[in-house]
Amino acid sequence: MLKRYLNLKRGNARQIFFTYMAVIAAYVILQLMITAGVLSSLMRSMLVPICAYMVMAISLNLVVGVLGELSLGHAGFMSIGAFSGVSAAIILQGVLPYAPLRLAAAIIIGALFAAVAGFLIGIPVLRLKGDYLAIVTLAFGEIIKNIFNNFYMGIDSEGISMSMLTDKTRLLEGGRLIIAGPMGIGGIQKLSTFTAGFILTMVALVIVFNLVNSRSGRAFMAIRDDRIAAESVGMNITRYKMMAFVTSAALAGAAGCLFAMNYSTIVANKFDFNTSILVLVFVVLGGQGNMLGSIIAAAALTILPEKLRQFADYRMLLYAVVLIAVMLCKNNESVGEFVRRFAPRFLRSGRKEGKENG
Amino acid sequence: MRKFTALMTAVLLVAATAGCSFAAGAFKIGGTGPLTGGAAIYGNAAKNGAQIAVDEINAMGGIKFELRYEDDAHDAEKAVNAYNALKDWGMQLSLGSVTSKPCEATSAENFADRIFAITPSASAVAVTAGKDNVFQMCFVDPNQGSASAQYMVTKKLANKVAVIWKNDDVYSKGIHDTFIEKAKKVGLKVVSDTTFMDGQDTDFSVQLMDAQKKGADLVFLPMYYQHASLILAQAAGMGFAPKWFGVDGMDGILTMEGFDKSLAEGVMLLTPFNADSKDKRTANFVAKYKKAFGEIPNQFAADGYDCIYAYKQALEGAKAKPDMDRKALCTAMIAQFTTMKFSGVTGNNMTWGKDGAVTKDPKGMVIKNGAYVGLD
Numbered sequence: 001m002l003k004r005y006l007n008l009k010r011g012n013a014r015q016i017f018f019t020y021m022a023v024i025a026a027y028v029i030l031q032l033m034i035t036a037g038v039l040s041s042l043m044r045s046m047l048v049p050i051c052a053y054m055v056m057a058i059s060l061n062l063v064v065g066v067l068g069e070l071s072l073g074h075a076g077f078m079s080i081g082a083f084s085g086v087s088a089a090i091i092l093q094g095v096l097p098y099a100p101l102r103l104a105a106a107i108i109i110g111a112l113f114a115a116v117a118g119f120l121i122g123i124p125v126l127r128l129k130g131d132y133l134a135i136v137t138l139a140f141g142e143i144i145k146n147i148f149n150n151f152y153m154g155i156d157s158e159g160i161s162m163s164m165l166t167d168k169t170r171l172l173e174g175g176r177l178i179i180a181g182p183m184g185i186g187g188i189q190k191l192s193t194f195t196a197g198f199i200l201t202m203v204a205l206v207i208v209f210n211l212v213n214s215r216s217g218r219a220f221m222a223i224r225d226d227r228i229a230a231e232s233v234g235m236n237i238t239r240y241k242m243m244a245f246v247t248s249a250a251l252a253g254a255a256g257c258l259f260a261m262n263y264s265t266i267v268a269n270k271f272d273f274n275t276s277i278l279v280l281v282f283v284v285l286g287g288q289g290n291m292l293g294s295i296i297a298a299a300a301l302t303i304l305p306e307k308l309r310q311f312a313d314y315r316m317l318l319y320a321v322v323l324i325a326v327m328l329c330k331n332n333e334s335v336g337e338f339v340r341r342f343a344p345r346f347l348r349s350g351r352k353e354g355k356e357n358g
Numbered sequence: 359m360r361k362f363t364a365l366m367t368a369v370l371l372v373a374a375t376a377g378c379s380f381a382a383g384a385f386k387i388g389g390t391g392p393l394t395g396g397a398a399i400y401g402n403a404a405k406n407g408a409q410i411a412v413d414e415i416n417a418m419g420g421i422k423f424e425l426r427y428e429d430d431a432h433d434a435e436k437a438v439n440a441y442n443a444l445k446d447w448g449m450q451l452s453l454g455s456v457t458s459k460p461c462e463a464t465s466a467e468n469f470a471d472r473i474f475a476i477t478p479s480a481s482a483v484a485v486t487a488g489k490d491n492v493f494q495m496c497f498v499d500p501n502q503g504s505a506s507a508q509y510m511v512t513k514k515l516a517n518k519v520a521v522i523w524k525n526d527d528v529y530s531k532g533i534h535d536t537f538i539e540k541a542k543k544v545g546l547k548v549v550s551d552t553t554f555m556d557g558q559d560t561d562f563s564v565q566l567m568d569a570q571k572k573g574a575d576l577v578f579l580p581m582y583y584q585h586a587s588l589i590l591a592q593a594a595g596m597g598f599a600p601k602w603f604g605v606d607g608m609d610g611i612l613t614m615e616g617f618d619k620s621l622a623e624g625v626m627l628l629t630p631f632n633a634d635s636k637d638k639r640t641a642n643f644v645a646k647y648k649k650a651f652g653e654i655p656n657q658f659a660a661d662g663y664d665c666i667y668a669y670k671q672a673l674e675g676a677k678a679k680p681d682m683d684r685k686a687l688c689t690a691m692i693a694q695f696t697t698m699k700f701s702g703v704t705g706n707n708m709t710w711g712k713d714g715a716v717t718k719d720p721k722g723m724v725i726k727n728g729a730y731v732g733l734d
């Protein structure tokens with residue numbers, strides 16, 4: 001498989017290879033640091049959320065960067081993945097006692113639920129384009145949040161019961177209310193590990209790179225660059241858009257599940273508009289269509305506010321200033337030239353092309 | 359580019375000057391709370407209250423404390439990060455988190471790391487459930503709901519009650535559910551039960567109209583003060599003047615910027631702390647707080663203050679030394695907290711159960727002339 005990428009004549013083959021290598025190297029170095037005990041608890045606690053945000057950024061980049069449609073409700077899919085995945089993990093507690101297996105099952109179930117939601121939402125949404133599409137995805141993100149805020153689900157010896165608005169599950173003795181409306185899910189067993197996060201990131205990269213470099217991927221880009229031309233050569237626009245959207249939703253669902261399983265509690269309000277925008281910032285900062293950029297941006301912007309803790313009250317102000325500075329530098333030709341002079345040679349062509357794509 | 363360099367230099371300068379002080383042989387106490395964002399008033403109050411207690415104790419001689427608060431912006435993810443930052447700093451004893459959901463997340467970490475915690479104000483049951491080393495200084499939510507219903511019946515405050523609550527908020531829902539349950543038991547008539555949520559929290563005319571139409575003579579507001587302030591203003595605008603009854607989240611309404619205090623006139627609330635109390639310790643605390651931070655302390659500040667004094671008492675009881683490791687300290691603190699009796703500004707002779715919940719008496723308060731006055 002590696003050979004196939006290396007033999008590809010396309011300039012971004014090298015970039016793809018470098019992306020894989022960078023992620024693997026980061027994982028190995030961090031693992032060594034953990035074993036040596038030199039990584040602070042703060043950094044260790046951020047590893048899993050960073051992985052989850054990376055997968056979110058990769059999945060959103062597929063829609064925003066490759067397909068060229070602005071989605072403002074991506075946290076909604078994360079939420080679906082989180083709630084369905086965590087519920088599945090709780091229900092499977094007796095069936096699958098081996099934790100990594102249960103986590104894998106939870107992530108797959110979370111991804112499936114998110115994919116189904118992505119498909120259903122995609123039916124009305126993908127008929128729109130541009131600003132309209134962005135606003136409708138925003139609305140769906142809010143709808144998902146509000147549904148989970150009013151959703152109750154419990155399990156007892158008679159099976160699973162659900163209700164909306166108020167808790168009407170009437171669980172028997174020994175039953176457990178899994179999703180408790182605005183209180184979300186509590187008492188989650190922390191199953192997520194850094195290794196699981198790493199594997200999920202790699203899986204997301206493999207899926208997205210393979211999709212982008214396939215016939216469908218070229219169709220996505222054709223639609224992005226000129227919708228009318230693509231339509232005129234007989235491309236089924238809605239089908240390709242749906243393919244990208246559902247893949248993206250599934251990956252977001254998996255990321256949501258990984259994220260949720262890292263905390264003992266999760267609430268629907270966590271996955272609000274702000275989270276969607278945060279992920280969009282990763283994508284824009286990293287470069288649209290540039291997966292490695294998204295990954296680095298996700299890691300950097302998650303660590304940055306924590307590293308600014310020493311500034312106490314000015315923390316979020318500084319965060320915003322740094323964000324503005326980085327955005328300006330990124331779009332500044334002379335700074336770009338300056339950075340490129342020091343960039344490794346084999347990256348140059350790839351990066352240039354990524355820039356043209358974006 | 360030159361501007362950028364200048365900016366970075368400025369940033370580095372600030373970094374260099376932001377030094378920190380180290381007290382020799384002090385217990386390191388850390389807590390997380392919302393110091394920024396919508397719930398910042400609570401986090402800052404708890405932090406300031408705790409700081410006053412630390413300063414007092416350090417001035418006394420004997421046990422010394424070093425206090426550090428980290429911002430969690432009322433978010434579980436950030437709270438865990440903040441908790442770990444404190445752990446890296448060397449936190450020995452924890453103040454948990456100020457708000458419920460973040461505290462649920464950090465208390466799981468406290469339990470796993472065996473770092474003892476007492477939260478000033480995280481009131482959800484899930485905060486302490488199943489964790490032997492996490493305690494609360496405040497009432498748990500369910501107690502507030504049932505105590506409010508009981509109080510209304512005992513004091514014969516109303517015949518018909520309306521409830522407006524925020525149905526995507528853990529705190530509000532927890533109190534609402536137990537209030538309704540208790541109301542049914544004690545025969546309190548709830549005529550209107552309406553909700554709002556994030557994003558639809560600026561216009562309350564539908565909820566108020568419903569309460570007015572059904573003839574409610576008391577409206578129960580189990581919510582934080584920001585929303586309550588809007589409800590009070592809108593009710594005044596439509597000429598609806600029932601009795602208002604809040605819970606400890608209502609505390610803070612008088613110090614809210616831009617709020618017309620006359621609107622809160624006559625609002626009743628159930629809270630364990632009374633800033634107008636003639637009690638000597640309370641008066642001393644209120645005076646110091648006013649001097650240092652320019653406002654009357656609310657219940658969160660009082661809880662923070664009490665937490666530090668409870669630590670002092672427990673550490674003295676256990677004859678603990680600052681060089682003890684976290685695990686040993688944790689075991690000693692559990693033994694102390696489950697057996698000791700503590701009197702502070704939020705109540706006398708408080709005791710803690712093995713589940714970490716506190717037992718103390720709530721006080722009814724009413725807002726008169728822009729200040730809290732005890733009802734009893």
